[in-house]
Amino acid sequence: MEQHRTRPPNDGPRRGTPHQPARLPPQARHGAGGERRPGQGQGTRRPGRQAGAAARTTPPGPRLTGLGSGLFCVLVMFLLGCLDAALFGGAMIAYGVLFLPVCVLTALWVRAADVLTTPVVVPIAFAAGLVPVADGGGGLLGRLMGLFTGLATQAGWLYGGTLVAGVIVLVRRVRWVRQRRRRT
Numbered sequence: 271m272e273q274h275r276t277r278p279p280n281d282g283p284r285r286g287t288p289h290q291p292a293r294l295p296p297q298a299r300h301g302a303g304g305e306r307r308p309g310q311g312q313g314t315r316r317p318g319r320q321a322g323a324a325a326r327t328t329p330p331g332p333r334l335t336g337l338g339s340g341l342f343c344v345l346v347m348f349l350l351g352c353l354d355a356a357l358f359g360g361a362m363i364a365y366g367v368l369f370l371p372v373c374v375l376t377a378l379w380v381r382a383a384d385v386l387t388t389p390v391v392v393p394i395a396f397a398a399g400l401v402p403v404a405d406g407g408g409g410l411l412g413r414l415m416g417l418f419t420g421l422a423t424q425a426g427w428l429y430g431g432t433l434v435a436g437v438i439v440l441v442r443r444v445r446w447v448r449q450r451r452r453r454t
Contacts, residue, residue, distance in 0.1 A: 347399030366427030
């Protein structure tokens with residue numbers, strides 16, 4: 271679900287740095303479809319890198335935008351809430367345990383530029399998934415009361431999942447900023 275840039279990045283010279291030639295996008299280097307032509311791209315490795323030791327800078331998995339990660343997290347938590355209500359009768363402990371891996375996956379799968387959206391999205395997804403799990407009878411007001419009660423009594427899971435996602439996000443953001451500084 272990664273969206274590609276529609277305009278080229280600003281690769282102009284910065285103050286105090288010598289002019290460096292602009293880097294070509296992958297389409298220009300490898301052809302329109304991204305495929306390599308015979309003989310192209312050989313001998314362009316950076317010094318100090320070995321052929322078998324390519325360092326992976328991003329964790330494996332899909333690259334989601336900020337909106338995509340929010341939709342993923344909300345949808346998965348709502349489905350897990352429905353599953354919990356159907357299988358376990360709305361057990362809040364099971365819902366809280368299922369919330370933690372969703373937080374981790376959301377924090378790992380969001381692309382680096384949108385990584386700071388994760389700590390905002392995760393609590394919203396927790397509340398959205400709590401709707402089918404919350405005990406509530408007597409119409410809309412009873413359902414809302416059950417939702418607020420569930421949020422109050424399960425705050426530990428909510429804070430824990432948000433904290434886990436926040437730590438992962440901060441580590442990823444620091445690494446991303448350091449990599450960008452090294453490139454310039």
